[in-house]
Amino acid sequence: MGKLVLALIVVVFLALIAGIGGYIYFQSASFGPSAGDLEECVTLKYEGQEGISVVFFADSQKEADKYVDYFLGVEPFNNNEKEFNFYYIKEYKPACEIYKDIALLCYSRDLIKKSASCPNDQIVILNGDYDRSLRSSTYLNIISINTKHPMSVLPHEFGHSFVNLAEEYQPAKIPRNSPGNCVDDCTKFEGRNDGCFQGCSENDYMRSIENGVMRTLSSDNYGTFNKWVIGKKISELTGKTGAGISGKAISGEDCSGQDYYLVSGSYNAGINISGKEIVQGCVGDTGSGPYSIDIILNDDKKINVGQFNPEMIFTDAPGEDELGDGVFGSPGDNEINGQTYSSDIDFYLKVPIVENAKELQIREPGLKIIVSVPICEGREKGDANGDGNVDMGDVAHIEEHFEKGNILYCEGNSDFDGNGKVEIEDAYALSDYLGGARLLLT
Secondary structure: OOOHHHHHHHHHHHHHHHOOOOOOOOOOOOOOOOOOOOOEEEEEEEEEEEOEEEEEOOOOOHHHHHHHHHHOOOOHHHOOOOHHEEEEEOOOOOOOEEOOOOOEEEOOOHHHHHHHHHOOOEEEEEOOOOOOEEEEEEOEEEEEEEEOOOOOOHHHHHHHHHHOOOOOOOOOOOOOOOOOEEEEOHHOOOOOOOOOEEEEEEEEEEEEEOOOOOOOOOOOOOOOHHHHHHHHHHHOOOOOOOOOOOOOOOOOOOOOOOEEEEEEEEEEOOOOEEEEEEEEEEOOOOOOOOEEEEEEOOOEEEEEEEEEEEEEEEEEEEEOOOOOOOOOOOOOOOOEEEEEEEEOOEEEEEOOOOOOEEEEEEEEOEEEEEEEEEEEEEEEOOOOOOOOOOOHHHHHHHHHHHHHHHHHHOOOHOOOOOOOOHHHHHHHHHHHHOOOOOOOOO
16 A cells, blocks of 8 residues: 555656656745845935946945946946946945955855845945955956956956956857857957957957957957947846846835845756745846846746856956056056856845746756746745645645655745644645545655
């Protein structure tokens, strides 16, 4: 009898997996938004709700203002001033690590949550604690700036985080889904280039400008092609092309009354999602890259809420002081001293909470679904597997969890008897409620 019951469990569970297409699901406990993580948000410049929001962490507001002024003096940002909002978070200094003993990297779960104190599509940390030999870096939409570097390092790193531009020095790795600033044939620039110059991340690839900011910090000129790429992205995000990201808009600047999903994961030759929780604060963009984040509604409508690149960490410092004047990044200096690394750190994504959502999907180029995470909030008690139905498949899912130690997809919904913890008795109670026979473990 025990073997028969076990076989029934396996059959039901396999049917459940077949019904959801065999995608990978994960759901950690989520019983409400975590609070107490927000800091004071100072508005430096506000142009409207549809603007792209950049938040600074710095030792002083004066320092943040200096970088804002510089940024808005660089093309194409100087022609799009009204498309950007700028903020400064006071009295919080992010903990930074020295990545690979060579680069400043201020990326952490705590920083991501603190950044939600302000609207935050791009996050910039200004740190002057180290000498100029320590590289600045970019990972996802987090830019870690060594302020001993020329200020041109900001538009350089912004090119990585905002539109996934490749390095134009060499050697380096070309990121997947790069917008094409490194090409094998200059005709691919479609006339939007300032020339055709060999060497762009790889020796046999070509770049569109001889010495642009993606190659040397002695320049802050992106070049015609890269300015076109950035301008196109600005138009998309601010709704000028009708292609604005649906989850980006916020209801005003006050983040204390807003919530978002914080999705945790890692990359190791593939995406692995390890958790999801509701967190207080403003949702922000996730950068740019080869992976697409979509929310699937109950009617199967798909809403794209962002892209991201968890695969690469960009690290960059000024080239050598060829002029011998003691100033890195001065005219005449050579190409950037940098390197791209395959990421070996966890990532965190801010995802908007959308009404009537049933699932979050992460796709890679070609629209292949590689991770699918059920959204369980608002679903009926007992829907343990997050498929939108309460049936014997949920009973099987809870029992499978206790038999093999599998992770519950929707832990909060699995507590069917409401005693505050998930036990095998919840499977029994749910089975009785459904009028089915108990699938007793033996």
